[in-house]
Amino acid sequence: MISSVTFPGYFNKNSMICCDCEADLEIFCRYIAPALNIYYRFAGEEPNDIVTANYNITMSRILPGYNIKFVEIPRLKHGNIAISASSVRGLLDNFNENKTKIREVVPEVTYNYLCKKYEV
Numbered sequence: 001m002i003s004s005v006t007f008p009g010y011f012n013k014n015s016m017i018c019c020d021c022e023a024d025l026e027i028f029c030r031y032i033a034p035a036l037n038i039y040y041r042f043a044g045e046e047p048n049d050i051v052t053a054n055y056n057i058t059m060s061r062i063l064p065g066y067n068i069k070f071v072e073i074p075r076l077k078h079g080n081i082a083i084s085a086s087s088v089r090g091l092l093d094n095f096n097e098n099k100t101k102i103r104e105v106v107p108e109v110t111y112n113y114l115c116k117k118y119e120v
Helices: 022-036 050-066 085-092 095-105 108-118
Strands: 040-044 069-073
Touching: 022 050, 040 050, 050 069, 085 095, 095 108
Parallel strands: 040 069
Antiparallel strands: none
């Protein structure tokens, strides 16, 4: 529910621009949430991406003022390392060498799909 019009910085992750997500959240809180009867907003914990982490912090501050509970879901970890789509994509560059690591960090159905797609 993030808009490139109200929050362009979210989509330009390589930018060092400080992102202000308040306008996007105000639109969500004033118009979208009431129209859809939304009282909870869930988001995954983000330990690696500053823009997304800032968005989560801002949601935790703004949403309660509109009677919307913000729930941040802890990121799955493998050991002490947070699992992310980016880290899995990095492992896919050398699928056959990284099969064991990939199997440890993705659900079985995803692993089976990846095996069919990447194995020779």
